[in-house]
Amino acid sequence: MKTTILLTIAALASSAVATPVLLSKRWSYGHIAGLDYSILNLARNLESLELAYWNQGLDNFTEADFEAAGYPGFRTYLELFRDQEIAHFTVLNDALGGGFTNCTYTFPVTTPEMLLAMGQVVTTVGEGAFIGGVANLTDSPSRQTGGSILGNEARQNSLLRQFLGLNFFNAVNFDTPLTASQAYSLAAPFFDCPSSNPPIEFHLIPPILANFTAGTPPHNAGDEITVKWDTKKVNLGDDVHIQFLGDVYSIKAPLTQTGPGVGTTNLPEYINGTSILVATNFNGKGPIPDGQNFGIGYVVVA
Ligand SMILES: *[C@@H]1O[C@H](CO)[C@@H](O)[C@H](O)[C@H]1NC(C)=O
Ligand SMILES: *[C@@H]1O[C@H](CO)[C@@H](O)[C@H](O)[C@H]1NC(C)=O
Ligand SMILES: *[C@@H]1O[C@H](CO)[C@@H](O)[C@H](O)[C@H]1NC(C)=O
Ligand SMILES: *[C@@H]1O[C@H](CO)[C@@H](O)[C@H](O)[C@H]1NC(C)=O
Ligand SMILES: *[C@@H]1O[C@H](CO)[C@@H](O)[C@H](O)[C@H]1NC(C)=O
Secondary structure (H helix, E strand, O other), X not given: OHHHHHHHHHHHHHHHHXXXXXXXXXXXXXXXXXXXXXXXXXXXXXXXXXXXXXXXHHHHOOHHHHHHOOOOOHHHHHHHHHHHHHHHHHHHHHHOOOOOOOOEEOOOOOOHHHHHHHHXXXXXXHHHHHXXXXXXXXXXXXXXXXXXXXXXXHHXXXXXXXXXXXXXXXXXXXXXXXXXXXXXXXXXXXXXXXXXXXXXXXXXXXXXXXXXXXXXXOOOOOOEEEEEEOOOOOOOOOOOEEEEEEOOEEEEEOOEEEEOOEEEEEOOOOOOOEEEEEEEOOOOOOOOOHHHOOEEEEEEOO
């Protein structure tokens, strides 16, 4: 009996190896179209950005730099992350039939700590993009591939969080979905692509900068957050509040505008990990419609 089961499992395993879904012909040769194409094209851009990020990290910092900064052994993971991003980028780029030239990538990173801290945010956004994107993909192999990539991104994120002394799990129970426009907009300040690349067909939301007024993570509900925005790009009316996205929650908090382009808000309960903040006048349930995202940023809560 036992032998039969083992043989059956072995047979299944070898047939799985022979035809992994994500390498199926249907998926590999440019049959992706419409919204599926737009979502995977965004995902390809995000993977390319992540690859560039870890590549620059490898160019910029030695293992001795990581050790001196208190992250002994990190460079080995950096190499692993680079290899993982090559794999993610390649599978998406092949599915979309190529046609992608590297963009220019610039990051505000000068120290190992900044590399890990921003990497933690980049992986949170990458994962949120896939979780949001999977919901809208109609093509089954694309959904499966999205799921297999997001699990990998989540483990990168946890490892970075552990090195940084943050809560290993990011959000407590569920990871946070982002709409395509939200994910694109959070990444957009860091890349500039040649016009020959297929355009990213989502809405660009201007950045807002948010930070706790005092203290270090873990922060508590009620802690004050200063929010800043560029008044040339964003005009926030009196009806605008801050919506905190974290776990499965989307929680409203008042924004007190204290001057041109600056205001304060307070961390609501239930928001943990790295939370995305949206300035909006949307009061409904579910994802914030593109046109009602007036500014987007993040805070590291715990
Ligand atoms: C794109 O950049 C990556 C490094 O980020 C490099 O490995 C790859 O070869 C580049 N591809 C092209 C087409 O230049
Ligand atoms: C790497 O160093 C270059 C040159 O100082 C800098 O422009 C870039 O942002 C750094 N990137 C990362 C990810 O460390
Ligand atoms: C994705 O689906 C959500 C509903 O789950 C919807 O609000 C959103 O507009 C969709 N995005 C696109 C680009 O169609
Ligand atoms: C946000 O606050 C933390 C803790 O005080 C600090 O380490 C970090 O540099 C601040 N970030 C920005 C962008 O001001
Ligand atoms: C975040 O999660 C940690 C660990 O589960 C918990 O101690 C803390 O109270 C949470 N913070 C908030 C703001 O909910």
